[in-house]
Amino acid sequence: MRILARAIRQFRSNIRVKGEIHGISVVRGRHLVERRLSYTCQPFLNARTERYLPLSYMISRALSADAMQISSGEVASDRIGPLVEYERRIAAGELMDGDLCQLGTLRELQRLFDELVEKSMNVGWIAMLTLKRLEGKSRWLWSRFLPQSSYSPVRGLYLHGGVGTGKTMLMDLFYDQLPCNWRKKRIHFHDFMLNVHSRLQRHRGVSDPLEVVAGEISDEAILLCLDEFMVTDVADALILNRLFGQLFNDGVVLVATSNRAPDSLYEGGLQRDLFLPFIATVKERCVAHQIGSSVDYRKMTSGEQGFYLVGLDLSGLLKATFQKLVGHDKARAQEVEVVMGRKLTVPLGANGCAYFTFEDLCDRPLGAADYFGLFKKFHTLALDGIPIFGLHNRTAAYRFVTLIDVMYENKGRLLCTAEGSPYELFERIITVADAKHMAPRTSSRSRKSDDLDLCVDNELGFAKDRTVSRLTEINSKEYQEQHAALLAEKQFQQDAIAESAV
Numbered sequence: 001m002r003i004l005a006r007a008i009r010q011f012r013s014n015i016r017v018k019g020e021i022h023g024i025s026v027v028r029g030r031h032l033v034e035r036r037l038s039y040t041c042q043p044f045l046n047a048r049t050e051r052y053l054p055l056s057y058m059i060s061r062a063l064s065a066d067a068m069q070i071s072s073g074e075v076a077s078d079r080i081g082p083l084v085e086y087e088r089r090i091a092a093g094e095l096m097d098g099d100l101c102q103l104g105t106l107r108e109l110q111r112l113f114d115e116l117v118e119k120s121m122n123v124g125w126i127a128m129l130t131l132k133r134l135e136g137k138s139r140w141l142w143s144r145f146l147p148q149s150s151y152s153p154v155r156g157l158y159l160h161g162g163v164g165t166g167k168t169m170l171m172d173l174f175y176d177q178l179p180c181n182w183r184k185k186r187i188h189f190h191d192f193m194l195n196v197h198s199r200l201q202r203h204r205g206v207s208d209p210l211e212v213v214a215g216e217i218s219d220e221a222i223l224l225c226l227d228e229f230m231v232t233d234v235a236d237a238l239i240l241n242r243l244f245g246q247l248f249n250d251g252v253v254l255v256a257t258s259n260r261a262p263d264s265l266y267e268g269g270l271q272r273d274l275f276l277p278f279i280a281t282v283k284e285r286c287v288a289h290q291i292g293s294s295v296d297y298r299k300m301t302s303g304e305q306g307f308y309l310v311g312l313d314l315s316g317l318l319k320a321t322f323q324k325l326v327g328h329d330k331a332r333a334q335e336v337e338v339v340m341g342r343k344l345t346v347p348l349g350a351n352g353c354a355y356f357t358f359e360d361l362c363d364r365p366l367g368a369a370d371y372f373g374l375f376k377k378f379h380t381l382a383l384d385g386i387p388i389f390g391l392h393n394r395t396a397a398y399r400f401v402t403l404i405d406v407m408y409e410n411k412g413r414l415l416c417t418a419e420g421s422p423y424e425l426f427e428r429i430i431t432v433a434d435a436k437h438m439a440p441r442t443s444s445r446s447r448k449s450d451d452l453d454l455c456v457d458n459e460l461g462f463a464k465d466r467t468v469s470r471l472t473e474i475n476s477k478e479y480q481e482q483h484a485a486l487l488a489e490k491q492f493q494q495d496a497i498a499e500s501a502v
Contacts, residue, residue, distance in 0.1 A: 080113075081113040081177055082113055082170070082177050083107065083109070083110040085176075086103075086170075101165065101291050101292045102165075102166050102170060104289075105159060105166075105167075105170050105289060108157055108287060109170060109171075112154070112155075112156065112157055112253075113177065113178070115154055116154060116178075119154055153248065155285060156253045156255050156256075156287070157255045157287050158229075158255075158256050158258070158262060158282060158283075158286040158288045159171065159255075159258070159290075159291060160258045160260060160262070160288065160289075161259070161292060162259070162465070163465045163469040168227050170291075171186075171225055175225050175255075182222070182223060183221050184223040184224075185224055186225040186227070187227070188406075188409040189227060189229045190228070190368040190402065190405060190406060191368070193233075193236050197339075198339050200213055201340055210239060210242055210243060210246070211246060213243070214246035214250065215246070217247060217252070218246075218251070218252050221252065222251060223252075224253070224254050225255045225256070226257070227257050228257060228258065228405060228409075229256040229265070230259065230265075230459075231265050232459050234271060237266050237269055237272070237274070238271065238274060238275070241274075244278065244281060245281060248281065254286055255286075256286070259465070259466055261288065265278075267459070268432075268459075307321070307413070307480070309416065309417045310418055310420060311419075312419055314417045315384050318384055318416070319384075322353060322355050322415060325351070326350045326353050327351055329351040331348040331353075332350065333346065333347055334346045334377075336376075336377050336378075337373055338369050338370050338373035339369045342369070344374060346378070347360060349378060352377075352378055352380060352487075353381075353382065354380070355382040356381065357383075357384045358383060358400075359385070361383065361399075362400050363399075366399060367399070368405075371403050371406040374406075375406060375410040376410075378412075379410075379412055379413060381407065381414055381416075382415040382416070383414065384416070385418075386400070386418035386419065386425065388424060388427070389426055389429055389455070390429070390454065390455050391428075391455040392453055394455050397426075397455075401460070404467050404474075405467075405470075407474070408473075408474065411482070413474070422468040422471040422472055423468055426467065428453055428455055429455050429457060429464050430456055430461050431456070431458050431461030431462065432461075434456075434461065435456045
């Protein structure tokens with residue numbers, strides 16, 4: 001009886017929403033625009049509606065006017081979407097003009113945006129998403145009352161290409177153009193997988209925890225945007241196919257960025273044959289689009305600002321700079337909460353700034369979870385003694401790459417001493433393809449001339465370009481100014497809250 005009552009309540013709720021959609025669709029354009037503006041940033045008030053029919057109630061209100069105008073051609077000047085916003089930013093001088101590769105990517109993003117808008121106006125598609133999330137008997141009962149039309153799934157987008165070509169910027173531009181009341185989530189891949197493993201740990205007592213986790217994620221987001229998709233961990237590789245198979249079955253649309261094409265994901269990894277079905281699933285449910293630009297926009301900055309110190313004998317200067325940023329606060333040892341009850345010890349920390357030696361942060365068994373915990377509490381990291389990487393410290397190099405990824409995602413600031421420039425740090429890390437192009441041994445080039453610390457590692461070889469690019473940008477004037485502006489805004493908000501409390 002409870003299953004029957006639940007199904008009837010869900011059906012009545014959806015019929016009520018369905019009536020609202022039809023009512024909205026026949027109203028004149030001006031009234032629709034007024035309703036769109038008034039509802040765009042309003043949260044869902046009905047938890048049941050939010051879970052089962054989130055798109056129909058809010059997206060139809062938010063986008064019905066624009067979708068109707070675009071489809072009828074009435075208001076061409078009022079187009080919406082990522083391509084329109086990109087053109088606006090170029091006209092305003094916020095972005096550089098002339099990158100045809102980015103324009104091609106924007107057309108794909110606009111295609112997806114338009115398709116989502118069109119689908120969101122279709123009650124049948126909304127009903128399909130609802131049915132996918134219901135339990136067996138509930139689904140059977142409700143399906144008796146709803147149209148049985150079939151709807152093809154929305155194909156997402158998998159953007160891949162070289163470092164600094166604007167993949168993340170374009171995905172964020174697309175994400176920001178969608179109404180804030182959509183069930184959407186934008187997250188770094190490292191953070192996403194940490195969240196998945198944390199949920200699995202929480203549900204380890206159930207018969208199929210992965211299915212429960214997939215259900216929770218699809219309840220939270222129909223559109224999932226993942227930045228820096230890179231699989232290096234065998235535990236991640238073995239669960240991705242089942243996880244995303246369930247997410248796609250629930251109607252989730254994926255947009256992802258990566259430095260690697262789908263076929264190159266987890267290349268050379270353990271038990272990769274078990275990972276191959278996931279690649280096939282991604283290629284089926286997403287359009288794989290390469291950004292072929294050779295421009296690294298991160299390196300088109302105004303140069304160094306003095307926070308990246310080359311020379312391992314400059315520890316004293318680094319500590320003096322750290323103390324200057326700390327100000328009158330006294331730096332002391334602190335602990336940072338990480339996932340699943342773990343804690344990270346910070347040797348010195350104060351005023352949002354943390355101080356570590358490279359050995360303390362990258363030569364110990366730490367990972368993305370520890371680094372995310374660190375940057376949730378601290379906005380600035382002073383890191384002393386970054387070495388040149390090679391075969392002897394390959395594991396530390398992997399951790400350093402992850403650290404820089406997490407720092408960049410959280411818009412953190414870096415002060416450091418290093419043995420060489422960002423490029424020199426990774427000069428001994430090469431891919432298999434690079435190794436094949438090296439000069440073969442001859443009578444004049446013997447084994448003695450080999451670099452014994454040369455590290456041939458495909459994953460690290462691909463990741464190094466991204467890390468060098470990000471280190472360059474983090475050290476630029478523009479990045480430092482952006483960081484200072486974020487700190488000032490955060491301080492202003494804290495002061496406003498304190499004043500209102502008084």
